[in-house]
Amino acid sequence: MRGEGVSRKEAARRVGVNVRTAQDWDHGVRSIGPTRVYPGGRKVDYRTGVTTMVTATQPPTVRSLEAGLHPRFLTLVERETIADLHRQGASLRAIGRELGRPASTIKREIDAYAVGGVYRPYRAQRAWAKSRVRHKASKLAHDGPLRDYVTSKLREEWSPEQICHALVTEFPDDESIRVSTETIYQAIYVQACGGLRREVATALRTGRTRRKPHRRPDQRTQRFVDEMVMISDRPAEIEDRAVPGHWEGDLIVGTRSDSAIVTLVERSTRYVLLGHLPGGHTAEEVRDVLVPLIGSLPEHLRGSLTWDQGCEMAAHKQFTVATGVPVYFCDPHSPWQRGSNENTNGLLRQYFPKGTDLSVYGSEDLEHVAQKLNRRPRKTLGWKTPAERLRDLLTAI
Template identity: 70%
Template sequence: MTRKAAAERVGINIRTARDWDRGVRRLKRGRLYPDGTFVDYTTNTTTMRSMTSPPSTVPEQVGSRLLSLQERETIADLKRLGWSLRAIGRKLGRSASTIKREIDTRSTDGVYLPHGAHRDAATKRMRPKPAKLAQSGRLRDYVSDRLREQWSPEQISGVLSRDFADDESMQVSTETIYQAIYVQARGGLKREVADALRTGRARRKPHRSPEQRTSRFVDPMVMISERPAEVEDRAVPGHWEGDLVLGAGNKTAIVTLVERSTRYVMLGHLPGEHTAEAVRDVLVTLIGTLPEHLRGSLTWDQGAEMAAHKAFRVATGVPVYFCDPASPWQRGSNENTNGLLRQYFPKGTDLSIHGLEDLEHVAQKLNSRPRKTLGWDTPAERLLELV
């Protein structure tokens, strides 16, 4: 029968029938699901409950790995028709031993009843137990004390695994600690939230994989993985790496460009704010001083200052490739050069005091230094050969 027809025969609402099929129990204030999740409609909250008694009904599918109610009905039907255990197993895609064990274990007085067998399997499978940190004791005290010392849940779990390797009662996973803090009635550590975690968040923040992250810019980025091979091996000159050197409070900045094959440095003056438009204008000016054959590409990180990358490409014809998040090694030449520049522009200083002439002087200093990676040639000598 259909669910609707069955509900009418029994005299219940179709939604109640659907709840019975799924093992959902309707309580006074909300709904209790088979996994212990309780949705309270009066307070609009979701908590976890210990299942003190099995539900009055069980879901049709106990688990994807286990036999479903439909499979048990098929076993009963085919057994009555005289099918062998192997034939039933082939029909269901199960081993013959699984079918034999099911019939031997679940039969009553030699009769196999699928619904009774399914209820028995579901009831025995439920092993509700209170969360580890919901119980007072040595483990909970240890976790609480370390949280007060600003240890992270991962640090707590790791040290417990090392120091109490032979004591199962003193083992707890990182996720269990987080649930004890964030899920109501799941461990009693709610009061620790304000001081326990370094973030101080009262709610968990989901972390997304790189594929799920939203692009930082309106205009789509072209990632470094799509950069031509000739850029990667530094065989062809004219490909640049760029970044900003920031001053005190990140309020002032200098644009830095480094050519990948020659290590030649160009510096751009930003007297005011380092907005996307200001950085774009400086980059257009710097690239504009180069001959056409040295305008190959520009590689940058995903800083907000490059939000106008499309306008830069339109103005110069130079494609921009973006590094992966938190991957400074993908612009190794530029990172190394920025470190050298700190000799002239120390951290925590106001960079707006340096004018165009100052920047040209520093760039000339770096470009006239011999480099081991260039066979002790200078960047200026290498670039002069190209020009």
């Protein structure tokens, strides 16, 4: 179905699998019990966190190389076409047009594998296949002074980077006793590529038995289709809480994540609004609750909304179009950037404990709880209540 142009979501629905499973199938990932097998041969057992590399014991055949081959690589059929057209005197551009490839690709192929000006497709395929197999044992896979030194320092709780630089200091004249930081990490976390005992991982500062990938903020994949406006671009008047009408939002989720409550807190008055999500919290459902909640406010109290990067706000652009309220997104794993909302969610757990089925509460129940919070005196407001602060704002206009 994917080959026929059916969307991943629709294909998953027809087959009866989760969209995440369909995504794995698209990427060639297979699940065998708790183990996930990746196209490159990496196997991860998610019960134990053990990562291993499966390597071929024999050189790959043409058939195995072309099975699931990325489209950027030339196939044997394409190489045969290149040989035929090149023999007929066709130009590089003409061959490229025939194959739907850039002329530069054809030139590199011929320059790399032609012998005496003659390009032979099967010889080129064998040479390419041979160049693809680069099995190289890690420096730490064999017993010796280097491996002993690295293991002993890891047991002394040295970091791989410290070990890497210490080798240069202690063995300045022996170039054979050198190892990079990355090689040490690979030796610990990927068993078939390394050679160090997995127990050594517990000596690392983190104590992790599985590697955690890190990306710089500018390298992260865009979360939503519509571009996010980050909190760093939020005007200063919102930051200092001097101007009312700017809100922080989030969800509190019920048992099994089947139900939820939208929580909105005004930053200067701490006034609370609650919205009911009894049947789920998809982006569309959250949008349909937020629009009337914000729409019930006077226009001068519809300044902005700050939210985390939860998938429930994927429809943020539609929300902004419907209400005229811009949405600003917090940085990942930074709940303090919505401190008022986090504090309010903690207060709400007095009425809606964790593990509660939130679908049993109606809109009247939520309004009752919201009014209880809005009538509590708050130390941060000089012991005034959020309702009094909001009333003062409305009467001053």
